[in-house]
Amino acid sequence: MEKFRLRYAPSPTGYLHIGNTRTALMNYLFAKHYNGDFILRIEDTDIERNVDGAIDSQFDNMKWLGILPDESFRNPKKDFGKYMQSEKFEVYQNYANILLKQGKAYKCYCTSEELEKDREMQLAKGIIAPQYNRKCLSNKNNDETKPFNIRFKVPDNKLYRINDLVRGNVEFNSKEIGDFVILKSNGIATYNFAVVIDDYDMKITHVVRGEEHISNTPRQCMIYEAFGWQEPLFCHLTLIVDETKKKLSKRSGNAMFFISQYKEQGYLPEAIFNYISLLGWSPKSEQEIFSKEELIKIFDEKRFSKSPSTFDMIKMKWINSQWIKKISDDDYIKFVINFIDENKFEIKNKKDNWIRSVLLLFKKELEFASQINDHLDIFFNKKIDDKTKNILAEFNIKKDLIVFLEEELKKIVEFNEENIKTLINSIGKKFELKGRDLFMPVRIFTTLSEHGPELAKTISLIGKEQVILNINSIK
Numbered sequence: 001m002e003k004f005r006l007r008y009a010p011s012p013t014g015y016l017h018i019g020n021t022r023t024a025l026m027n028y029l030f031a032k033h034y035n036g037d038f039i040l041r042i043e044d045t046d047i048e049r050n051v052d053g054a055i056d057s058q059f060d061n062m063k064w065l066g067i068l069p070d071e072s073f074r075n076p077k078k079d080f081g082k083y084m085q086s087e088k089f090e091v092y093q094n095y096a097n098i099l100l101k102q103g104k105a106y107k108c109y110c111t112s113e114e115l116e117k118d119r120e121m122q123l124a125k126g127i128i129a130p131q132y133n134r135k136c137l138s139n140k141n142n143d144e145t146k147p148f149n150i151r152f153k154v155p156d157n158k159l160y161r162i163n164d165l166v167r168g169n170v171e172f173n174s175k176e177i178g179d180f181v182i183l184k185s186n187g188i189a190t191y192n193f194a195v196v197i198d199d200y201d202m203k204i205t206h207v208v209r210g211e212e213h214i215s216n217t218p219r220q221c222m223i224y225e226a227f228g229w230q231e232p233l234f235c236h237l238t239l240i241v242d243e244t245k246k247k248l249s250k251r252s253g254n255a256m257f258f259i260s261q262y263k264e265q266g267y268l269p270e271a272i273f274n275y276i277s278l279l280g281w282s283p284k285s286e287q288e289i290f291s292k293e294e295l296i297k298i299f300d301e302k303r304f305s306k307s308p309s310t311f312d313m314i315k316m317k318w319i320n321s322q323w324i325k326k327i328s329d330d331d332y333i334k335f336v337i338n339f340i341d342e343n344k345f346e347i348k349n350k351k352d353n354w355i356r357s358v359l360l361l362f363k364k365e366l367e368f369a370s371q372i373n374d375h376l377d378i379f380f381n382k383k384i385d386d387k388t389k390n391i392l393a394e395f396n397i398k399k400d401l402i403v404f405l406e407e408e409l410k411k412i413v414e415f416n417e418e419n420i421k422t423l424i425n426s427i428g429k430k431f432e433l434k435g436r437d438l439f440m441p442v443r444i445f446t447t448l449s450e451h452g453p454e455l456a457k458t459i460s461l462i463g464k465e466q467v468i469l470n471i472n473s474i475k
């Protein structure tokens, strides 16, 4: 079997986000499942739309997620051409000249570059019908001194069929498609032309991309046909939509769009990888938590979804919380510690063991790492608030109890969870209290908070001195 070669080919017009990550990831899983190659290529011919930092954002965030290209312009192989379109201008020009010579393309003098851009844009947005772009009317006027575009001569009334992995057979009649520009008057190739040359040069076997490209595909098929090249297998993934059923974008209400946002809030790359793999693809089983290795193993190109998938922020958070629980305690500490807001919580002078024990109290609770800051107040000189004071007032607490609690806490030599637990039990017996009537007053007096993790452990970590101060601040 020939080696599968798949590629992710972003235009550097923006940063890595959920949508393009899904494309990259499906190509990656598809390639790796078959022990094939995954290639990252940069489609940067539309120079005006390129955004500074976009290429690095794509590379770095993909690396962080574990979507690692076998080839890219950072690690090129020499037999497959260049990995950035801006380095291939001459290659495209040479191929365009071959088509010119064979009469499969022609020079067109009728449009300025501006007009052409405008027309392409209107065409893309569906404002004008493709037929409008049907033919160049000026090719008789071939004044070689004037700038010209090179247009592809679209065959008349011919049926093109794509056997798409997601949509099955899709047919296009060439009469719907006008003679399209392949090389602009400034010498720069258009997307539909360059993409075919690149996929051919790179020996790409499967093209997995978003469904917005399906209407481009017949044009690309025509170029393959004109050169007599074998087409890759196409696979157009359905849309990812938000809760309002609109295409997911940076304007989609609750959902964060860019991978960097997830990274900043403390999502694990494994969890993002896991969740995105379930957008527009599903495994056979009901299982939802998968490692990258498992996904590579169970990937099945027949299981792409035929309907749009809804991005669900709640599920993303849930999967992240599952991954936070799943990683080892050591990895958890290394990960979460970086999200502590050191302006609010001075951890510099705290012992490593203490920090570790405090952070571990919340391993089962966090949905994402920066939430740790919602939990640390009780360990850093907390003051009681009015709401907690009111709750305390609801309990009919005997003065004796507070005195006993304070005195007995002071007496504990080894201020550990076990000894504190014994003390709380003895308070229950002595004052005939149990459940909430016992624990809530003790909790509020010692921690100044109505909520918190396991009480005896929390008291031990706050430390004897501070717990006594807490009691005295409200007694």
Ligand code: GLU
Pocket (backbone or CB within 6 Å): 009, 010, 011, 043, 195, 208, 209, 213
């Ligand atoms: N550069 C195109 C994009 O960013 C990729 C198209 C393709 O995969 O063929 O949408």
